[in-house]
Amino acid sequence: MAKKKIISPTVEKRLKGQLPPNQKFIKAPIVYDIVSDIPDWDMENYRFRVWGEVENPLELTYGELLNSFEPVELIADFHCVTKWSVPEIPWEGIQTKEIMQRVKPTKEAKWVTVHCLEGYTTVFPLEYLFKEDTILAYKMYGRAIPKRHGYPLRLVVPLLYAWKSAKYVWGLEITGEPKGGFWEERGYHLVGDPWKEERFG
Ligand SMILES: Nc1nc2c(c(=O)[nH]1)N[C@H]1C(S)=C(S)[C@@H](COP(=O)(O)O)O[C@H]1N2
Ligand SMILES: [Mo]
Numbered sequence: 001m002a003k004k005k006i007i008s009p010t011v012e013k014r015l016k017g018q019l020p021p022n023q024k025f026i027k028a029p030i031v032y033d034i035v036s037d038i039p040d041w042d043m044e045n046y047r048f049r050v051w052g053e054v055e056n057p058l059e060l061t062y063g064e065l066l067n068s069f070e071p072v073e074l075i076a077d078f079h080c081v082t083k084w085s086v087p088e089i090p091w092e093g094i095q096t097k098e099i100m101q102r103v104k105p106t107k108e109a110k111w112v113t114v115h116c117l118e119g120y121t122t123v124f125p126l127e128y129l130f131k132e133d134t135i136l137a138y139k140m141y142g143r144a145i146p147k148r149h150g151y152p153l154r155l156v157v158p159l160l161y162a163w164k165s166a167k168y169v170w171g172l173e174i175t176g177e178p179k180g181g182f183w184e185e186r187g188y189h190l191v192g193d194p195w196k197e198e199r200f201g
Helices: 009-015 062-068 096-103 126-130
Strands: 004-007 048-052 058-060 071-079 084-095 111-116 121-125 135-140 154-156 169-175
Touching (some): 009 071, 058 062, 058 096, 071 135, 096 126, 096 135, 096 169
Parallel strands (some): 004 071, 048 169
Antiparallel strands (some): 048 058, 071 084, 135 154
């Protein structure tokens, strides 16, 4: 069956002339990491987990996760808070809204903290996991996602600044109050909408 194809609203906004303020377009994303050495992940022991304010917590191997949800192709713009943007990056992955339907967030659930294998975390409002163009990607530019761009799994949240698009993801912690976040704890915005220039605060 043909894969579902999604054009991110970030692309549609740009084509209508609605650009996020003070961004400059470049050809390819610049690698940013909080650590210089990215280790090789032990995929035998890798588990993808969703827990916290959910009715059905989830724990799956990499293979189980990718076999449990429909693959989708996504074309999305990517906006970094340091003022570069990349148009139309092709990704492939699974929609987080499908995962949310499976785990069923409780009434208390308002935020998600994303946990990464090297220790990075980021936090944003849970509603962004229900957006059509928010995916957990395992392919970028038509091939397995390069290690430095987030292998084995990368969250892509095109409607928010790129620091929310966490690489090397292993977990989604659903909470009632915002919790953690590497950059958020250093003064960056809890939401981070590029069209509102929510860079700090
Ligand atoms: N795990 C993890 N994810 C991360 C980061 C990080 O340091 N660790 N940096 C973020 C920032 S600030 C940006 S701009 C993008 C950069 O994506 P790229 O390295 O694929 O170009 O990744 C985001 N995701
Ligand atoms: Mo960034």
